[in-house]
Amino acid sequence: MLAKHANGFSSSEVDADQVARGYREALQARGAGVRTFEDLAGRLELPAGFADALLSPLDAETRDTIRVWLTHHGAWDPAATQLGIHRHTLRNRVRRAEQALGRSLDSPGLRAELWLALHREGQ
Known part of the structure; x- marks a missing residue:
């Protein structure tokens, strides 16, 4: 119904x-x-300033890393290959992002927020 x-x-x-x-x-x-x-679908917009506030602790390299990692649904090897780095380097960058954000990227909610924020940033 x-x-x-x-x-x-x-x-x-x-x-x-x-x-x-x-x-x-x-x-x-x-x-x-x-x-x-x-x-x-595809029309959701973040509140003004949300993306900037969420992404502000992350430098450009970390943002790019997280964008690629999320594009590969958190799969280490394909994301590392696309970035041209070793998967352990990727894991270290993801940990660095978690520390900067003060939240775990194991959270689907945070992943979704980051995906939307990074998508908005790229527009």
Whole structure:
């Protein structure tokens, strides 16, 4: 079932116990000016200053390293190959990023935030 906002904006498909989430998605769709929540894909924008604040502790080399590593879904060998470095060097750079950020890159949430911030930076 789809949760629909009164003005015709809809969520992704939800079960009866997920109606609250569906309603929130419909509101997000309305706020973005699209008809369905799925239409938001690729249109999410970070709040002003978020990317700069998140990335500020990272130097250019570390940003590039994390961008490549995330592009390879955290796979060490292909990312190291693309960067032209040894995988242990890559691991050290990722650890350096974690220390600078004060957070673990094992967190899918942080990875998503970094991906969005790096994507915004590259625009």
